[in-house]
Amino acid sequence: MAGKEDYYRAVRKKWLFVLLCAVMIAVALILALSIGMYEIGFADCYRILIEHITGNITDPYADDIVINTRLPIALFAIIVGAVLALGGAVMQTMLRNPLADPYTMGVSSGALLGASIAIVLSSTLPLFNEQWVRIVMAFGFSLIPAMVILLFSFKRRVTSTKIILIGIAMMYIFSAIVQLIMITASEETLAEIYSWRVGTLALTTWETIPIPLAISIVCGAVLMFHYRRINVMMAGTKSAHSMGVDPERTILVEITIVSLMTAAVVCFTGTIGFVGLVGPHIARLFVGSDTKHLLPAAAVFGGLFLLLANCLARVSGEYGLPVGVISAIIGCPLFIFILIRMRRKSAWR
Amino acid sequence: MADVEIRMGKEEYKSTLSRKITFLLICLGVLIVTTLISCSVGTGYEFTKTAQVIWDHLTGVTYPIRSPDWWADYYIFNNVMPGVIMALIAGAGLALAGTVMQSMMENPLADAYTTGISSGACLGAVVAIIMGFSYSTVISGAGIVINAFIGSMIPAIIVILMVRYVGNSPSTIILIGTALTFFFNSMVTLVMITASAESLQDAYIWQVGSVTNASWSDMPLMLVMTLASAVLVQLSAAKLNIMSLGEKSAKSLGLDVVQFRMLCIILTSVLIASIISFTGIIGFIGLVAPHMTRYLVGGDNKFVIPGSIIMGSTVLVVADLISRSLMSFGNIPLGVVMSFIGAPVFLYLIVRRKSQKDVF
Numbered sequence: 157m158a159g160k161e162d163y164y165r166a167v168r169k170k171w172l173f174v175l176l177c178a179v180m181i182a183v184a185l186i187l188a189l190s191i192g193m194y195e196i197g198f199a200d201c202y203r204i205l206i207e208h209i210t211g212n213i214t215d216p217y218a219d220d221i222v223i224n225t226r227l228p229i230a231l232f233a234i235i236v237g238a239v240l241a242l243g244g245a246v247m248q249t250m251l252r253n254p255l256a257d258p259y260t261m262g263v264s265s266g267a268l269l270g271a272s273i274a275i276v277l278s279s280t281l282p283l284f285n286e287q288w289v290r291i292v293m294a295f296g297f298s299l300i301p302a303m304v305i306l307l308f309s310f311k312r313r314v315t316s317t318k319i320i321l322i323g324i325a326m327m328y329i330f331s332a333i334v335q336l337i338m339i340t341a342s343e344e345t346l347a348e349i350y351s352w353r354v355g356t357l358a359l360t361t362w363e364t365i366p367i368p369l370a371i372s373i374v375c376g377a378v379l380m381f382h383y384r385r386i387n388v389m390m391a392g393t394k395s396a397h398s399m400g401v402d403p404e405r406t407i408l409v410e411i412t413i414v415s416l417m418t419a420a421v422v423c424f425t426g427t428i429g430f431v432g433l434v435g436p437h438i439a440r441l442f443v444g445s446d447t448k449h450l451l452p453a454a455a456v457f458g459g460l461f462l463l464l465a466n467c468l469a470r471v472s473g474e475y476g477l478p479v480g481v482i483s484a485i486i487g488c489p490l491f492i493f494i495l496i497r498m499r500r501k502s503a504w505r
Numbered sequence: 506m507a508d509v510e511i512r513m514g515k516e517e518y519k520s521t522l523s524r525k526i527t528f529l530l531i532c533l534g535v536l537i538v539t540t541l542i543s544c545s546v547g548t549g550y551e552f553t554k555t556a557q558v559i560w561d562h563l564t565g566v567t568y569p570i571r572s573p574d575w576w577a578d579y580y581i582f583n584n585v586m587p588g589v590i591m592a593l594i595a596g597a598g599l600a601l602a603g604t605v606m607q608s609m610m611e612n613p614l615a616d617a618y619t620t621g622i623s624s625g626a627c628l629g630a631v632v633a634i635i636m637g638f639s640y641s642t643v644i645s646g647a648g649i650v651i652n653a654f655i656g657s658m659i660p661a662i663i664v665i666l667m668v669r670y671v672g673n674s675p676s677t678i679i680l681i682g683t684a685l686t687f688f689f690n691s692m693v694t695l696v697m698i699t700a701s702a703e704s705l706q707d708a709y710i711w712q713v714g715s716v717t718n719a720s721w722s723d724m725p726l727m728l729v730m731t732l733a734s735a736v737l738v739q740l741s742a743a744k745l746n747i748m749s750l751g752e753k754s755a756k757s758l759g760l761d762v763v764q765f766r767m768l769c770i771i772l773t774s775v776l777i778a779s780i781i782s783f784t785g786i787i788g789f790i791g792l793v794a795p796h797m798t799r800y801l802v803g804g805d806n807k808f809v810i811p812g813s814i815i816m817g818s819t820v821l822v823v824a825d826l827i828s829r830s831l832m833s834f835g836n837i838p839l840g841v842v843m844s845f846i847g848a849p850v851f852l853y854l855i856v857r858r859k860s861q862k863d864v865f
Contacts, residue, residue, distance in 0.1 A: 255680075255683070318855075321855045322855070324851075324855075325848070325851055325852040325855055328789075328844070328847070328848040328851055328852075329848040329849070329852065331844070331848075332841070332844035332845050332847075332848045335713060335840070335841050335844055336837065336841050336845070338709060339709070339710065339713060339835075339836070339837060339838060339841055340835045340836075340837070343702040343703055343705070343706045344702050346702065346705060346706050346709060347702040347705050347706075350697060350698070350705060350709070351698065354694055354698055429687075429691075430687075473699070477695070477698065478698060480694070481691065481694055481695050481698060484687070484690075484691030484694065485691055485692075485695065487687075487691075488684065488687050488688040488691055489688075491684050491687065492681075492684045492688070495671070495680050495681065495684055496670075496671050
């Protein structure tokens, strides 16, 4: 009886972490809305939101700024952070590698290649809609590595090591091509490709949100639904076999889902690093490695992390910095800390 | 009977030995020929003429000033050869460092930059190029070199210090190296993102690595470092062989693993820093050259070390040759050519890798 009680208490604690993160997201969201060039107080943001919902707008200018400029950015920060951290948690668990992240299959380098081709094309050819061509190209190219892994799986058995190695190889090949493009590009094109690479949320509008939101909700739900299989994968391929899970198929299916989900956000934002790597590790410190709790915890924590990072990004520098830089600067020391901790006492596993 | 068998074994060993030595000599020959070809491409002089001019120069023959031969000599020596020779030395040094790292880390995917040296150098150089800030009083040229050198020492020192606290296993060193690379890269990004378009381009070109601006005065430091390290590493080839057996075996064979590893890291760090601070970060050569050599001469470091020095130089000289031949299509630096050579070779290495060791 006592054991059961303990277990339930532990589980409640884990869900409490998820809930806490969710509440903090709600608070941070208002904070994110109040930050910017045009000063709007913390409490005013509440008022504006409520007024917008109820329909009697008293200050149309502030309403426009909060609802049409800041709210989509903040919401998208939550979505992107959640997707990346969730993807990272799944990849780390499934490939049994603490250094895996959603970009391990080469999604980011594919997206970068697609985007840079689109940027170079748009500087030479008149395209009807530069923004969307870039997004579509980035999305298409970012799925190439996953397709290569799928094709490879028809010929030979795939293992987690092979997937990581294929991902690295694809990354190298793509980045060789990107290097060539960037070297031969004009100064302005280079600057544009470079800033795409860093990853920013500043370009977000309401039009940006629906597609990635829909894709990530569907994919995220499927992943959470598959949590048992992903859990089993952590025990190794042999144990997975003996527990009635086909490891190869599971890896392929989940990887495709993660790639799709990651590609859907990356093609809008560029590659924002470290959320997918560090987010799951921090969530793991609080809730442990059971993916039943880890996946939702990683998702909410990732959302919170990127939302706060974006707040920091907007206040730093003269006109704000891209969020990718901030998340790297916060993420790196955290990553080193986690590494040291991993050596001391194995938080992993 | 037994006596005969032993003699057979000995003879067999000797024959493979002589085969390997012959092979190394052939590679050396190929390297010399490639270098000469590379010196003559794009100059407008024939191959034999170039060889003649270089030979004459080396043997001290002088031509009357402003005669056609004098111009040929002047042009080849001051405009073409510095780049070629720099590619040669850089290839040798980086391949050597890569060999040491791979044996030391017991990891076939380690390369010269595993400890994060390249990203530190990159930060130093980028800071000099974009912000005009330098540790020395000179801003351009020498300032970039000095900055890159000091910058590349920072991650090396951090690795050496951190290893004391978090453990000395190869995987720890690789992890710390990875983390430091991430960190310095994000600092580089931070600097680059604030840069104007022109200085961004300069910084990016530096990052990719090229030898187009080489001059003779850049050479002495990297030449001395490469030669000295080559001699030292060759002398400790037996120790490296023991290291690649794994830490436990090495310890039981009487090698002070921790000390030796530290010495290797310090040596390779200084070597790599002295090269990349002049050339920028040329990727893949430290990864690919040792593998190609091992594929051809086997795993004994006594042969792998000279072999990969020669192989590295050859590959980089060829890459430089390709990059200069492509000049008419646009300025494609050595580093880009090297990525295009290196990435497929890397893929090939992965595909034919037999053992299923974890990467990290």
